[in-house]
Each structure stands twice: as structure tokens, then as C-alpha cells.
Amino acid sequence: xxxxxxxxxxxxxxxxxxxxxxxxxxxxxxxxxxxxxxxxxxxxxxxxxxxxxxxxxxxxxxxxxxxxxxxxxxxxxxxxxxxxxxxxxxxxxxxxxxxxxxxxxxxxxxxxxxxxxxxxxxxxxxxxxxxxxxxxxxxxxxxxxxxxxxxxxxxxxxxxxxxxxxxxxxxxxxxxxxxxxxxxxxxxxxxxxxxxxxxxxxxxxxxxxxxxxxxxxxxxxxxxxxx
Numbered sequence: 001x002x003x004x005x006x007x008x009x010x011x012x013x014x015x016x017x018x019x020x021x022x023x024x025x026x027x028x029x030x031x032x033x034x035x036x037x038x039x040x041x042x043x044x045x046x047x048x049x050x051x052x053x054x055x056x057x058x059x060x061x062x063x064x065x066x067x068x069x070x071x072x073x074x075x076x077x078x079x080x081x082x083x084x085x086x087x088x089x090x091x092x093x094x095x096x097x098x099x100x101x102x103x104x105x106x107x108x109x110x111x112x113x114x115x116x117x118x119x120x121x122x123x124x125x126x127x128x129x130x131x132x133x134x135x136x137x138x139x140x141x142x143x144x145x146x147x148x149x150x151x152x153x154x155x156x157x158x159x160x161x162x163x164x165x166x167x168x169x170x171x172x173x174x175x176x177x178x179x180x181x182x183x184x185x186x187x188x189x190x191x192x193x194x195x196x197x198x199x200x201x202x203x204x205x206x207x208x209x210x211x212x213x214x215x216x217x218x219x220x221x222x223x224x225x226x227x
Contacts, residue, residue, distance in 0.1 A: 002166060002183075002184065002187060002188060002189040002190075003189045003190075004180050004183070004184055004189065004190045004191075004192075004207050004211075005190070005191045005192070006174065006177070006180065006192045006194065006200050006203050006204050006207070007191070007192065007193045007194070007200075008194060008195075008197050008200045009193060009194075009195065010052065010195055011030075011052070011053075011056050011172035011173055011193050011195070012052055012053075012055040012056050012059070014172070014193045015056060015059035015060065015063060015172060015193070016059060018059070018063045018170075018191070019063065020062055020063060021062075021063070021064070021065045021066065022063055022065070022168065023063045023064050023065065023068070023168050023169075023170045023191070024064075024065055024068055024163050024164070024167035024168050024169065024188075025064075025068060025069055025070075025071070025159065025162050025163040025167060025168075025169045025170070025188075026060055026064060026068075026069070026070040026071065026072075026169070026170045026171070026172070027070075027071045027155060027158055027159060027162075027169060027170075027171055027179050027182075028070075028071070028072060028073070028170075028171045028172055028173050028179070029073035029148060029150055029171075029173060029175065029179075030053050030056075030072070030073070030074070030172075030173040031044045031045070031046050031047035031049075031053050031173065032044075032047065032074065032075035032077055032078060033047060033048070033050055033053060033077065033078035033081065033082075034047065034075055034077040034078065035047060035048055036147065036148070037147075038143060038147040038148075040147075042147040043147070044147055044148060045195045045196055046195065050078070050081060053173075054081060054082065054085040055085075056172055057085045057086050057088070057089035057091065058088075058089045060089065060091075060170075060172065061089045061090045061091060061122055063170065064122045065122075066122060066123045067121070067122065067123040067124055067125040067126070068121070068122050068123070068125055069094075069119060069120065069121055069122075069125055069162040069163075070086075070091060070119075070120040070121070070122070071117055071118070071119060071120070071158050071162060072086070072117060072118045072120060073115065073116065073117045073118075073150070074116060074117070074118055075116070076116070082118075086118075086120055090122065091120040091121065091122060092120065092121050093118055093119070093120055094119045094120065094121050095118075095119035095134060096116065096117070096118055096119065096134060097116065097117045097118075097119065097132065097134050097135070097136055098114050098115075098116060098134065098135050098136070099114055099115040099116070099117070099136050099137070099138040099154065100113065100114050100135060100136070100137060100138055101113045101114055101115070101138040101140070102138070103140075114138070115138060117158070119162075125162075128161045128162065130161075131161070132157060132158070132161050136154070136157070138154070139151035139153045139154050145176040145199075145202055146175045146176035146199060146202075148175065149175065149176045149178065150175075150178045150179075151178070152178055152181055152182050152185065155178050155179055155182040156182040156185065156186055159179075159182050159183055159186050159188060160186055163188055165186075165187040165188065166187065166188065166189070167188050167189070168188070168189045168190070168191065169183040169188045169189065169190050169191070170190075170191045170192075170193075171190070171191075171192045171193070172193045173193070173194070174192030174193055174194040174199065174200075174203055175194065175199055175203075176199055176202055176203060176206070177192060177194075177199070177202060177203025177204075177206045177207065179192060180192045180203055180206075180207060181203075181206050181207065181210055184207060184210045184211065184214070185210060185214070
């Protein structure tokens with residue numbers, strides 16, 4: 001039986017309450033530490049607070065089961081800080097996925113037309129039977145519900161590739177809830193931690209809709225089998 005749990009709180013503090021080796025997969029899109037502001041002027045909480053973001057890696061390592069994955073979305077701006085923190089915690093980089101956009105999100109020295117995710121491991125997990133390509137198509141959400149909202153179509157393949165049915169997926173920077181939604185849609189349990197209460201409520205509302213959809217789908221399958 002799968003479950004979804006949304007926790008309102010600071011990631012680096014809340015993680016300390018999770019049990020050792022209780023998580024099968026982490027998928028997260030933390031603040032990039034780049035003072036981001038979108039076209040509406042919206043900011044991301046803790047985006048200028050490295051101590052609040054980088055300090056999560058030791059606890060992420062602790063709560064992950066041996067031989068498991070962490071998928072980390074991360075911009076180039078602070079990659080030295082992120083990589084130093086994950087290496088110090090014990091994670092190893094095993095791959096890097098580029099999500100190619102069909103538009104330029106910003107331009108300065110170059111035009112920025114991609115997003116990146118790092119594939120990190122605790123130990124040496126068995127690689128997926130059918131590994132994902134390290135170049136994926138970007139699906140744009142319009143960022144309607146969060147300034148850096150990721151699409152379910154982006155997160156779901158990552159969850160399917162690096163976890164199994166009934167596994168527990170953690171996102172310590174949940175935002176609008178996409179990781180939890182993707183986990184539920186793919187038969188995994190989800191734990192999400194989010195600092196801003198309004199996004200916690202939005203994520204919970206999304207999960208209510210997902211669970212209604214899954215219940216209706218299950219009921220339809222039962223009727224089809226009985227027919």
C-alpha cells in the first residue's frame with residue numbers, strides 16, 4: 001500500500017526526523033543559489049541561503065538505502081558548491097542528463113536552452129535495465145503554480161528508471177508537488193518537504209486529484225475484468 005506525506009518545514013531540519021536507510025530514491029529540484037527571479041518577480045525561498053540548501057546532503061545520504069540513487073536538478077551557477085557538498089557527504093556522480101528546451105530561457109554570454117540533472121548514487125546500485133538517454137526533451141509547464149515548476153512528464157521517467165513499484169521517493173524541496181504526484185502516478189510512495197505553506201497546500205490538493213483519478217481507474221479495471 002503506497003502513501004503520500006507532505007511536510008511543511010525546513011529541509012535541513014525536517015530530514016533529521018527521518019529514519020536511517022528508509023528512502024529508496026531522492027528526486028529533487030533545490031534552489032539553484034543564483035538569486036533567481038522570474039518574469040513576474042517571484043523568487044524561490046532560500047535561493048540566497050547556501051547553508052540551508054547544501055546542508056541537506058549528509059542527511060540525504062543517511063536516509064537513503066544502500067545502493068540507491070539521488071537525482072538532483074542543479075544549475076551551472078553554483079555547481080562547485082553543490083558538487084563539493086554531495087562529494088563530502090559520500091555521493092558519487094554517475095551521469096548527467098540534459099533537458100533540451102525549444103526556447104531560450106535567458107541570454108547573456110550564451111543563450112540558455114537547457115536544464116540539467118545529476119545522477120548521484122549512494123553505493124553501487126544495479127543500473128536500470130533500459131537506461132534513459134542523457135539527452136531528454138524539456139516539457140514546459142508555464143510555471144503557473146511555482147516559479148520553477150517541473151512537469152510530471154519530466155519527473156516520471158526518472159522515477160520509473162531509478163526506483164521500483166512500492167518504493168518510497170523523497171523530495172526535500174517539493175515546491176508545487178510534482179515529485180510526489182509523479183511518484184503516486186507510478187505506484188510509489190512519496191514524502192515531500194516544503195518550506196512555503198502555500199505550496200504544501202497546493203501539493204496536497206494535487207494529490208487529492210491524483211488519488212481520485214487512480215481510484216476511478218482501479219474501479220474501471222475491476223469492472224472490465226468482471227465483464
